[in-house]
Amino acid sequence: MTRPLTLHPDRLFPSDPGQRDIARRLYTEVADLPIISPHGHTDPSWFAGNAPFGNAAELLLHPDHYVFRMLYSQGVSLDALGIRNPDADPRTSWRLFAQNYHLFRGTPSRMWMDWVFAEAFGIEVQFEAATADLYYDRITEALATDAFRPRALFDRFGIEVIATTESPLDTLDHHAAIRAANDSGEWGGRVITAYRPDPVVDPEFEGFHTNLARFSDLSGEDAYSYAGYLAAHRGRRAFFASLGATSTDHGHPTAATADLSKTEAETLFARVTNGEVSAADAERFRAHMLTVMAGMSLDDGLVMQIHPGAFRNHNPRLFDHYGRDKGADIPTATDYVHSLRPLLSKYGNEAALTIILFTLDETSYARELAPLAGHYPALKLGPAWWFHDSPEGMRRFRGSMTETAGFYNTVGFNDDTRAFLSIPARHDVARRIDCGFLAQLVVEHRLEEWEAADLAADLSYNLAKAAYKL
Amino acid sequence: MTRPLTLHPDRLFPSDPGQRDIARRLYTEVADLPIISPHGHTDPSWFAGNAPFGNAAELLLHPDHYVFRMLYSQGVSLDALGIRNPDADPRTSWRLFAQNYHLFRGTPSRMWMDWVFAEAFGIEVQFEAATADLYYDRITEALATDAFRPRALFDRFGIEVIATTESPLDTLDHHAAIRAANDSGEWGGRVITAYRPDPVVDPEFEGFHTNLARFSDLSGEDAYSYAGYLAAHRGRRAFFASLGATSTDHGHPTAATADLSKTEAETLFARVTNGEVSAADAERFRAHMLTVMAGMSLDDGLVMQIHPGAFRNHNPRLFDHYGRDKGADIPTATDYVHSLRPLLSKYGNEAALTIILFTLDETSYARELAPLAGHYPALKLGPAWWFHDSPEGMRRFRGSMTETAGFYNTVGFNDDTRAFLSIPARHDVARRIDCGFLAQLVVEHRLEEWEAADLAADLSYNLAKAAYKL
Amino acid sequence: MTRPLTLHPDRLFPSDPGQRDIARRLYTEVADLPIISPHGHTDPSWFAGNAPFGNAAELLLHPDHYVFRMLYSQGVSLDALGIRNPDADPRTSWRLFAQNYHLFRGTPSRMWMDWVFAEAFGIEVQFEAATADLYYDRITEALATDAFRPRALFDRFGIEVIATTESPLDTLDHHAAIRAANDSGEWGGRVITAYRPDPVVDPEFEGFHTNLARFSDLSGEDAYSYAGYLAAHRGRRAFFASLGATSTDHGHPTAATADLSKTEAETLFARVTNGEVSAADAERFRAHMLTVMAGMSLDDGLVMQIHPGAFRNHNPRLFDHYGRDKGADIPTATDYVHSLRPLLSKYGNEAALTIILFTLDETSYARELAPLAGHYPALKLGPAWWFHDSPEGMRRFRGSMTETAGFYNTVGFNDDTRAFLSIPARHDVARRIDCGFLAQLVVEHRLEEWEAADLAADLSYNLAKAAYKL
Known part of the structure; x- marks a missing residue:
């Protein structure tokens, strides 16, 4: 749904x-x-x-302190999000982001991120727990293509x-x-x-x-x-x-x-x-x-x-x-x-x-x-x-x-x-x-x-x- | 009117x-x-x-510093309003409030008070000098009933x-x-x-x-x-x-x-x-x-x-x-x-x-x-x-x-x-x-x-x- | 135009x-x-x-520090505007004002000034470089009349x-x-x-x-x-x-x-x-x-x-x-x-x-x-x-x-x-x-x-x- x-x-x-x-x-x-x-x-x-960017978490989650600060403020661990933690599985971190995407309601991060999802990557469903993997795969695959260098x-x-x-x-x-x-x-x-x-x-x-x-x-x-x-x-x-x-x-x-x-x-x-x-x-x-x-x-x-x-x-x-x-x-x-x-x-x-x-x-x-x-x-x-x-x-x-x-x-x-x-x-x-x-x-x-x-x-x-x- | x-x-x-x-x-x-x-x-x-509340002035005027501060700012005496003054006649104090109710235009006190008048007490006319006694009586009578304990x-x-x-x-x-x-x-x-x-x-x-x-x-x-x-x-x-x-x-x-x-x-x-x-x-x-x-x-x-x-x-x-x-x-x-x-x-x-x-x-x-x-x-x-x-x-x-x-x-x-x-x-x-x-x-x-x-x-x-x- | x-x-x-x-x-x-x-x-x-006011620049530009401060902030010289400079030609100063009138977009000076132009002087075209002289003359002439004393x-x-x-x-x-x-x-x-x-x-x-x-x-x-x-x-x-x-x-x-x-x-x-x-x-x-x-x-x-x-x-x-x-x-x-x-x-x-x-x-x-x-x-x-x-x-x-x-x-x-x-x-x-x-x-x-x-x-x-x- x-x-x-x-x-x-x-x-x-x-x-x-x-x-x-x-x-x-x-x-x-x-x-x-x-x-x-x-x-x-x-x-x-x-x-x-002009090297390709890595995966979804590496590109959109790890460097964006607007995003992980809000997650952290609500008790999400930075380690689990993969911040300065190479052992974290990026897909698992990405799922944590997806599960908590409602925290960004009313914030500019939400608007910027939705633009990136819809316009940069052409994704047509909303970001939430149920679509976390679909997002991760679509974005990570796109990043491997020349069009996303x-x-x-x-x-x-x-x-x-x-x-x-x-x-x-x-x-x-x-x-x-x-x-x-x-x-x-x-x-x-x-x-x-x-x-x-x-x-x-x-x-x-x-x-x-x-x-x-x-x-x-x-x-x-x-x-x-x-x-x-x-x-x-x-x-x-x-x-x-x-x-x-x-x-x-x-x-x-x-x-x-x-x-x-x-x-x-x-x-x-x-x-x-x-x-x-x-x-x-x-x-x-x-x-x-x-x-x-x-x-x-x-x-x-x-x-x-x-x-x-x-x-x-x-x-x-x-x-x-x-x-x-x-x-x-x-x-x-x-x-x-x-x-x-x-x-x-x-x-x-x-x-x-x-x-x-x-x-x-x-x-x-x-x-x-x-x-x-x-x-x-x-x-x-x-x-x-x-x-x-x-x-x-x-x-x-x-x-x-x-x-x-x-x-x-x-x-x-x-x-x-x-x-x-x-x-x-x-x-x-x-x-x-x-x-x-x-x-x-x-x-x-x-x-x-x-x-x-x-x-x-x-x-x-x-x-x-x-x-x-x- | x-x-x-x-x-x-x-x-x-x-x-x-x-x-x-x-x-x-x-x-x-x-x-x-x-x-x-x-x-x-x-x-x-x-x-x-669960004792009944007293009269209108005692319940709605004397304890509400939002209300009497505004009256005081416009030169109304606190003594006359009955603040720390048991000798003041509560009905007379209440009339002072009514006469000056226009001072609350645009303030939240006015909105809260109107709600109390209309919803809590069911009063159907506006509060002003001419209705001061009607208000005083209606409220004070209601307070004596079990429904207002x-x-x-x-x-x-x-x-x-x-x-x-x-x-x-x-x-x-x-x-x-x-x-x-x-x-x-x-x-x-x-x-x-x-x-x-x-x-x-x-x-x-x-x-x-x-x-x-x-x-x-x-x-x-x-x-x-x-x-x-x-x-x-x-x-x-x-x-x-x-x-x-x-x-x-x-x-x-x-x-x-x-x-x-x-x-x-x-x-x-x-x-x-x-x-x-x-x-x-x-x-x-x-x-x-x-x-x-x-x-x-x-x-x-x-x-x-x-x-x-x-x-x-x-x-x-x-x-x-x-x-x-x-x-x-x-x-x-x-x-x-x-x-x-x-x-x-x-x-x-x-x-x-x-x-x-x-x-x-x-x-x-x-x-x-x-x-x-x-x-x-x-x-x-x-x-x-x-x-x-x-x-x-x-x-x-x-x-x-x-x-x-x-x-x-x-x-x-x-x-x-x-x-x-x-x-x-x-x-x-x-x-x-x-x-x-x-x-x-x-x-x-x-x-x-x-x-x-x-x-x-x-x-x-x-x-x-x-x-x-x- | x-x-x-x-x-x-x-x-x-x-x-x-x-x-x-x-x-x-x-x-x-x-x-x-x-x-x-x-x-x-x-x-x-x-x-x-009740002496008549002088010319347009003297009345509307020289005494109005709201106006010349904005012009100055954009690099216009105060001397050229005639501020404390009796040698400046008032018409030339006035033209400088007209050329830069767009700087006042969104400011109250613009609204006040337009009112003065339209209502006080009855001018029917907008103030800009092309109308600077027309403005200067209309205003200066009006000021010489009794109605503008x-x-x-x-x-x-x-x-x-x-x-x-x-x-x-x-x-x-x-x-x-x-x-x-x-x-x-x-x-x-x-x-x-x-x-x-x-x-x-x-x-x-x-x-x-x-x-x-x-x-x-x-x-x-x-x-x-x-x-x-x-x-x-x-x-x-x-x-x-x-x-x-x-x-x-x-x-x-x-x-x-x-x-x-x-x-x-x-x-x-x-x-x-x-x-x-x-x-x-x-x-x-x-x-x-x-x-x-x-x-x-x-x-x-x-x-x-x-x-x-x-x-x-x-x-x-x-x-x-x-x-x-x-x-x-x-x-x-x-x-x-x-x-x-x-x-x-x-x-x-x-x-x-x-x-x-x-x-x-x-x-x-x-x-x-x-x-x-x-x-x-x-x-x-x-x-x-x-x-x-x-x-x-x-x-x-x-x-x-x-x-x-x-x-x-x-x-x-x-x-x-x-x-x-x-x-x-x-x-x-x-x-x-x-x-x-x-x-x-x-x-x-x-x-x-x-x-x-x-x-x-x-x-x-x-x-x-x-x-x-x-």
Whole structure:
């Protein structure tokens, strides 16, 4: 007694018939625009090597912390799900997922996953205990075919460009290989990198001190002297840019910035690179480096992204057994108005600089971020992020931001995901929700429909392309 | 020229006709489910003694701080309303209420009260100055009849089980009497207690030091030694469980938790039980005791509830004249992510433990609580609480929580009230709002209608029963 | 190929047809009620001198920091816009505005501006690059006519009373001139002042120390002694009241209040009036003075307004070049529950006192402000303010406040603007949004339509008039 799986063409459009009609018209014009994915965490080795993905559990369950965190919260064991447990039978783990699929009702994971099942794999029955094996077999078989290799999916998904995220310690070999494939005409897909220097900027990052050794090696600078350290950044940024990077990214616990004098900075740098680092010194160094990085962006043109406000690895027991990125990062209340002032006082008026700011604290939308972005030429607002990358989250984002920041201080959507298969679904959700939001403005006579149509294309495609210089 | 009082069958359903149709269908299936009231403040003596309630003012006005706080805010004197003033004529107080009933437009009190008037008492004209006496007489006469005694109302309201809240210093005589009535077949109503140890856990509670003397007496332990104090808790918890308790409850000013070593705890306990207690010590002791109580819950199976974040007795002049619980408790900004970490680091991964968390700070919904509950197996989310126990408050709760925590990390509705007559109205509001929320998901094709029907029953009945082990 | 400019009669009403019908009916009854503008920043010299306004850029672009901040955020130079730059050609500046008018899509500025264009000036084509000159000429020509002089517009706009805001250092000559014109029968418009003592209350205000000299001169008191300083306030308040003032206004960085003993206050006053002022002393003095001002309001009957929570002049480079009020004020997270307690403990129970509280931090709506206003007799809630004076901002305000504070602890709308031409548009937005909110309550059967009609008139007219004693 299976149930049919269908994706309704009107899904996520507003209920109101007047709004829905307009949303549908707006969406029709943007549904098939290419995907610009300017920030995310896919693995460049996929596109360099183009090896087939493994089985259903390996592709869709093990790497998706949105999914296994929810299962874990309801008492399902991570070991049984195969998280960091090679002994788990993937089919058995997959069945556990199927049995508990009802837990995802009302969540974006459910919508993304259903899209992957129905659209990517063409499955026509709903996912539940009774269909677990059918799903496992269908997906695993498909993955063995050429049509489901990374490059084929990239092309099929209509991706115009995708950015991955790498550390300065990465040699970017996969990116070089992709470039070679581009140049030889073997494959045309555009995959670029982004410069994420947290491992050599955050004194509290695992292995910070030894990371600087490798940073020195790769850059040919002495990264243990402050001048050499800055030169190493400049060098690696240029190297990243040579492999297509148009942006940097900074994942800090807070949005603190500072603008230290050369002497202060040198003294602080000496402290954080020698022995024990106090929490205050670490915070101050990160804060100073954001301002330094903004200055380098003004010089080399890389767009700067700031992703602050996650309390990483909140669950120590889980961290000890399973490591990072296991669903235990929790947002915190985040101040921007005081924190960003040192950086903005120095660089905020530079129209040639682009700083894209994200938040996990929605209270800052209307109170701090929209007023800041509606004033400073350098500042733009990234889309609803992480836990808020969801239909209601996007509605709150647009509802809170637009009246003060307008649409043109935002930068379209980015998926920020390592779940490659779900990328079209995520962009599709954003396009549908934005069309619905615009439709409301039209029905309330706050916008004309031709303007809404312009905006729908801007929010779906043009703004991301322009803001990230793609 | 009185106006008719009618409760519209579609009240609180969404306006959109498509949503409303579905909401109505969903509601029809859950409207008559029994009431599970797992947390509240009704008086067990009502059900033990089954004495008739007094007059209209005594039953509906004097104990309801939602009502008299609003009247007071508009300049109506508490004395005139009969609050702590036995000299006030109840009919005159009641007339004051009637004259000012328009102040409640748009508030949940108005909806609950109208339900009580129309459904509980069968009154058919609206409440206003002109009908004040008619109301007073009709209600007061009804209260003198057997049909309006506490047990009869309990049965008529379809209450399957109700929990009251008692201090460890309570001997639970009323609960014992109710059990005796159950056992003798005199009455079948299920009324249980809950363990609320604030008077012996919070060093700033009125009479804390002398409370420990009574705590010692009742438990047969020396509650002035730390070991005896813990043993006293264990003993009283077991006694409460023997009279039906399945939960504890903790009303702290913040959500701070701590996990002190035995020596630290003993030293701190010695300080807070000897002479003057500093605010920092009091906070630290409460914080530590939350973790201790979680450990005891893991041992004895009592579900743990935490109700943090109220600034109690904000108005000192009012407190001096009228005492506690007079409408002057004000919510405060409340951190969870840092505060709860000590407790969650120790016990958060225990799937056998249930901690139900409430908040008065809605900014924590999407930012902290949903991510925490969507990860930690021990954590569940209580419903929209107190000031947020309202149609819009519930919509914000579901809208902010669901996408990250799902529905199954929530625990259904609880009324948390001492206003016995309003209990069916409160549960009815929650069922209507939840059905409306589910209907929106169905119309937007984010959920199928059969799933929404399952969820409607879960949110109205099953989740509360399961989470509270009822 | 110009496009027609029309204001749709149903603009800003909810999309839902059931709600829209009711909103339209409610609005019809309040659309033409006179405007009560109890708090704002128009220039009394306009009404005293009745000189014609200048050109389009001078009237509509240069003074409107909502407008030029958005243009600046997108890289348009303030110099080119003519901000503090008399060399800029106003027509050229105006064209820049026109070319970038799409930036305002979805913002309230767009709605207010379109109203001014269509209703105040009767322009029938949309504003864009191609119509920039037509607009400039039509507006500039109209401004030269008698019908567009300040008094004529005041009368045409249906303004019953407007309050401006002046410092105690103002001699109120323009207000006296308006009174004279009233008395002579020359003009009947009612323009009153409001007492805004920040320049002599905030030790960090530009020129605080020398301001006290002028304060002494104007009051005939020695404002450098604490007793004289208080007497000077009393004197100036009485003088302001003699020219119609019914309110005071206080724009503080936080909502901190304090209630110092006479000795403490004298000591602190001596410190802040002698030499360098520490930030802590400045904050403490402002905090104390809020309580002092509340006491004076209890004595002289002036309604007290508190506008806290703006971080003023966030952009130092902009401030140095262009001065205050250039769009770089940013809201901050603001505590009320602890901050206001000293003042409310002393005066909160006074039903004869009215304190109208505003916030830029929407998180305080449901969490702190509604519970406080729903309890303290002295406290009322000002409307959605500044960045939140917008359709979505007003909806969040009503949605978050009403259930706990009711409607009657709010005070209707105020425009708080210096953009005189937009005043009718702003009040119209508020009336439309409130009618829409009420219509939702009616369709959801939470309110009867006759009650909604009463409330629509209260929110549009009666509440402001009563709260501000106009």
